[in-house]
Amino acid sequence: MRPFIYEQPTDISAAVALASNFTTRDDQPTRANAQFIAGGTNLADYMKLGVAEPNRLLDLNRLEEQKLRQIRVTEDGIRFGALVRMGEAADHREVKERYPVVADSLRLAASGQIRNMASLAGNVLQRTRCEYFRETSWACNKRVPGSGCAAMDGFNRQHAVLGGSEACIATYHGDFAQALIALDAVVHVEGSRGARKIPFAKLHRQPGDTPHIETDLAADEIVTAIEVPALPWARRSLYLKIRDRESYAFALASAAVALDLDGETVREARIALGGVATVPWRASVAEDALQGKKLDEASAGAAADAAFAEAQPHQHNAFKIELGKRTLVRALLETRDMKV
Incomplete structure (x- = not known):
């Protein structure tokens, strides 16, 4: 690991000012000289591997704003502070009751030790675990723009089948993000150009010709909160994760599903897919295929075919x-059969 300067700002404005001093307007957060760190479960790994090489780390854990550490439940939905830990959110009673898909996605991620360290904001901003991205001797357009993509002709069992491009097929490996994109979550950020809200569906960018540009954030912007709107029928929701082993493994395929049913007829469906795409993947075509249909194995199968048509x-x-x-299909049928 290369040497770096470590600082601990005590409020958001100071953290933003520090980042602004050592970055330019066009810097990407993942390539900036100054980078934010919270739980450190992702960035620290990549610094040890030589994939990330910031000159300065800005530790956000000393920030005094209590809103960053709170889970607030209101009639409008749930607001997660950015520094809330994954384990805390997964165990929160009202999260489990109102949005089981959110609690499931957190509970099934990583290990207990990592969930107790990793922040929610850091989790949604985690970078790919593509083997060719992690190993600096291989060509990787995400790590070194224009160098090529070794995964194309390499061993690509873990890689994406949706959202890829000729430049990159690296999978987005997170779980929590699938629940957030399915439920129309919103991300709050603050930076040198002020505060703004980003629909979660627009936070991550598909690789296209610029896989090194991973999100819509500027290098000096801090995620301060994640909001999930009130959806009373989201009590009928779940996250199903299929992987090589039962724990501490990334998804080969996963599905976040929430259903509004009239008997067995779908009034509204929310579906996101994980383990198969380059970004958190909202399967809108599958949702449309289910609208007004009786949810059975045949209609679920048709929706799944639509989801993977491209x-x-x-x-x-x-x-x-x-x-x-x-x-x-399994996630849809299990969600249909939930007792709520």
Whole structure:
């Protein structure tokens, strides 16, 4: 790990000012000289590997604003402070009651030790675990723009079948993000250009020709909160994660589902897919396919076919299409059968 300067600002404005002093307007957060750190469960790993090389770390854990550490439940929904830990949110009674898909996605992620360290904001901003991104001897457009993508002709079993490009097929490995994008969450950020709100669906960018540009954030912007709007029928929701082993493994395929039902007829469906895409993936076409339909195995299968109609497999990951379809069908039927 290369040497770096470590600072602990005590309020948001000081943290933003420090970041602004050592970055330019066009710097990407993941490539900036000064970077924010909270739990450190992602950035510290990549610094040890030589993938991330900031000159300065700005530790946000000394920030005095209590709103950053609170889970606030109101009639308008749930507001998670950015520094709330994953484990705390997963165990929160009202989160489990009102939005089981959110609690599930957090509970099934990583290990207990990591969930107790990792912040919610850091979790949604985590970077890919693509083997070719993590190993600096391989070509990777996300790590070194224009160098190529070794995954294209390499072992790509873990890689994405949705949202990829000729420049990058690295999978987004998070779980929490699938629940957030399914439920129309909003992210609050503060930076040198003021405060703003970003629909969660617009936070992450598909790789296209610029896979090194991963989010819509500026280098001096701090995520301060994540809001999930009030959806009373989101009590009928779950997150299903399929992986090589039962714990401490990333998803090969996953589905976040929430359903508003009239008997067995779908009034509204919310669906997001994980483990199969380059970004948190809202399966809007699958939602549309279910609208007004009786939810049974046939309609769930048709929705799954629609969700993967644009999938682009590679040599070793074609199995993810069928696995993803079966995962979604199972998630839909299990959500239908929930007792709420």
